[in-house]
Amino acid sequence: MMTLLKVDRIETYIDQYHILQGVSFEVKKGGVTVLLGRNGAGKTTTLRSLMGLNPIATGAITFKGEAIHHLPTYEIARKGIGYVPEDQGVFPDLTIEENLKLAMRKTDEATLERRDWILQLFPDLKTFWKKPSGLLSGGQKQMLAIARACVNDNELLLIDEPSKGLAPIMVDKVMSVIIEMKQRVTVVLVEQNFYMASTIGDDYYIIDDGRTVHTGMMKELKENEALKKEYLGIA
Amino acid sequence: MEVLLNLTINGIATGSLIFLLAAGLTLIFGLMHVLNFAHGALFAWGAYFGVWIYTQTGSFVIGIVGAIVIGALLGWLLERWIIQPVYTNTMSQIQVTMGLLLVMNECIKVFFGPNQVSVQLPSYLDESWLIGGVILIKYRLFVIAIGILVFLGLQYMLKRTRLGLIVRAGVMNKEMVQALGVNIKKVFLYVFILGCGMAALGGMLFAPYSGVIHAEIGMDYGILAFIVVVIGGMGSMVGSALAALLVGVLGAFMTFYVPSVALAVNMLLMFGVLMFRPAGLLGRG
Numbered sequence A: 001m002m003t004l005l006k007v008d009r010i011e012t013y014i015d016q017y018h019i020l021q022g023v024s025f026e027v028k029k030g031g032v033t034v035l036l037g038r039n040g041a042g043k044t045t046t047l048r049s050l051m052g053l054n055p056i057a058t059g060a061i062t063f064k065g066e067a068i069h070h071l072p073t074y075e076i077a078r079k080g081i082g083y084v085p086e087d088q089g090v091f092p093d094l095t096i097e098e099n100l101k102l103a104m105r106k107t108d109e110a111t112l113e114r115r116d117w118i119l120q121l122f123p124d125l126k127t128f129w130k131k132p133s134g135l136l137s138g139g140q141k142q143m144l145a146i147a148r149a150c151v152n153d154n155e156l157l158l159i160d161e162p163s164k165g166l167a168p169i170m171v172d173k174v175m176s177v178i179i180e181m182k183q184r185v186t187v188v189l190v191e192q193n194f195y196m197a198s199t200i201g202d203d204y205y206i207i208d209d210g211r212t213v214h215t216g217m218m219k220e221l222k223e224n225e226a227l228k229k230e231y232l233g234i235a
Numbered sequence B: 001m002e003v004l005l006n007l008t009i010n011g012i013a014t015g016s017l018i019f020l021l022a023a024g025l026t027l028i029f030g031l032m033h034v035l036n037f038a039h040g041a042l043f044a045w046g047a048y049f050g051v052w053i054y055t056q057t058g059s060f061v062i063g064i065v066g067a068i069v070i071g072a073l074l075g076w077l078l079e080r081w082i083i084q085p086v087y088t089n090t091m092s093q094i095q096v097t098m099g100l101l102l103v104m105n106e107c108i109k110v111f112f113g114p115n116q117v118s119v120q121l122p123s124y125l126d127e128s129w130l131i132g133g134v135i136l137i138k139y140r141l142f143v144i145a146i147g148i149l150v151f152l153g154l155q156y157m158l159k160r161t162r163l164g165l166i167v168r169a170g171v172m173n174k175e176m177v178q179a180l181g182v183n184i185k186k187v188f189l190y191v192f193i194l195g196c197g198m199a200a201l202g203g204m205l206f207a208p209y210s211g212v213i214h215a216e217i218g219m220d221y222g223i224l225a226f227i228v229v230v231i232g233g234m235g236s237m238v239g240s241a242l243a244a245l246l247v248g249v250l251g252a253f254m255t256f257y258v259p260s261v262a263l264a265v266n267m268l269l270m271f272g273v274l275m276f277r278p279a280g281l282l283g284r285g
Helices: A043-050 A073-078 A096-103 A109-121 A123-127 A138-150 A168-181 A194-200 A218-223 A225-232 B002-032 B039-057 B060-086 B090-112 B138-160 B162-172 B174-179 B184-210 B217-232 B237-257 B265-276
Strands: A003-014 A017-028 A032-036 A058-063 A081-084 A156-160 A186-190 A203-208 A211-217 B128-131 B134-137
Touching (some): A003 A043, A017 A032, A017 A058, A017 A186, A032 A194, A043 A156, A073 A081, A081 A138, A096 B162, A123 A138, A138 A156, A168 A186, A168 A194, A194 A218, A203 A218, A203 A225, A211 A225, A218 A225, B002 B039, B002 B134, B002 B138, B002 B162, B002 B184, B002 B217, B002 B237, B039 B060, B039 B090, B039 B184, B039 B217, B060 B090, B060 B184, B134 B138, B138 B162, B138 B184, B162 B174, B162 B184, B174 B184, B184 B217, B217 B237, B217 B265
Parallel strands (some): A017 A211, A032 A186, A156 A186
Antiparallel strands (some): A003 A017, A003 A058, B128 B134
8 A cells, every 4th residue: 555644753842842752654545644642642733743833853754755744734634644632623603614615615516516415414514504613522523523623635634633522322323524635635633542443443553752752553453452551551 | 962972982093093003912921821911112113114115105004014024024133133032031122122112113213213193185085965964984984993993804704714723822821832743833933923013003094193293202102002901901802902992992082181191091091990999901811
C-alpha cells in the first residue's frame, strides 16, 4: 500500500514546554491508523502539529510525498486533510446547514453527492438542518464535526477522540460511521477507548512522553496484554 | 411633544454617525481580537480628506466616495504593515494603535493646518421642513438613511454571503475556520479595510453635520465608539447599533435638559449596563 502521510521525528513546543520530542509514523492509504497513549502523551498535539496549528520546531511531515510542515493551516487543509478536533469545533451560533456550507470548498456535483451521502449516514443532521449547532447533543455535534471533515474530497481525516463524552450507543454509531468511511478515505484516529480503537484500527502507534515508542498491527496488540498494561494502563 | 421628537431625530442622527465608527470597531474586535485605538483617526482622516475632495471637485458624493476610498486604503496599509505584526500581543496592540492615533492626528495638522475647517452642506441637502411643529432637517434624515443602509448592508453581508459566514464563524473559533481551509488572514484584511472605510464614511458625514472639523474629532468620537461597542457587547453588530442609538438619543436629551451632566452620561450608561450585563447588551458572556 502507498504511504499517504509520513511523520519523521517531529518535535513541537507549546510556549516553553517541549511536548513532542520525536514522533514518527507512517500512514498507509486506505486504512485506519490509531495513535494510542495515556493522557498527556502528546497525541492531540501530534494531530495539531499535522494541521499546522502547533507548528513543529524540527522534523518533517510529508503528505503524498510533498513536505507540508512549513505550510499554514488553511493550505494543509486544502491539500486534502480534514480535521475533527477533540472539542468537535462546531460553530455554535451557525446552523448545521451553515456549518457544512462553510466547510464546503466547492459546490460541484461530487461535493453535493458527498454531502447527501453524509446526510444519509447522519439523518439527525438533516432533521435539525436549520437549528443552531450549539443546541445539538454531544453525539450530534460529533456527527456534524465528522460530516464537515468529510464533505470535501479529502484523502486523509485526522479524528481526535471521537468517543469522548458520548453515550455508549453514540459511540457505536460513530464507530460504524468511521468503518463506513474507511471505504472512501484514510483515517488517523486518536482514541482512548480501546474497544473502539481496536475494532476499527488496522495498525497502531503508541505515543509516550512525546515519543513514538511502539508500533504494530492492531490485531497483535489486542492479544499483547503486557504491552497494553505498560503503555495504555489496560489491565 | 415637538421638542421630544426633534431631540429624538437629532439623537438618532448622531447615533447613526457613531454606529458607522463603532460597526468597524466591533467587527475588528470580534473577529481579530484587535483593540484598535487608532480607529477614531480614520474618522478624522475621512472627514478631512473627504471635505478636501468635496471642495476641490464641488461634489459632495465624490467627497463621500473619496473618503471611503482613503479610509479603505489606509486600512489596507495599517493592517498589512502595523497591525499584522502585533496580532498575538494585546499589549503591543494597545501601544501601537494609541501611538498611531497620535501620529495620524498630528499628520492631519501637517497636511491641513492646525486650525478648524468649516464645512458647508451641499445646497440640495441644506433644507428643512416644518411638519406639525417638528423640524425635519434634510441632512439629518440623510445621515439616518445612510446609517440604516450601512446596517442593512452589513447584516446582509454577515447573514447571506460566504464572507459573512466566515466572519461569524471566525468570531467563534478562528483555528477551526483555518482548519476548514479558509485563509483567515485574508479575511482579517477585508474586515479591517471594511471597518476603516466605514469609519472614514462616518467622518465625512460628520463634517457638514457639525459644520466644523478639527484634528481631535477622531479622539472624541473614538471614545464614544468604544463606549458603544462595550455597551452593545464586543463583537455584536446589532448590539452596537442599539447602543449607538441609545448613546445618541440619550446624549441629545441630556444636552438639552441637563447639560451639566451631558459629558458624564455615557460613562454612567456604560457602568449601568455593565453592572447588570457584564458582556454588554448583546455580547456573549
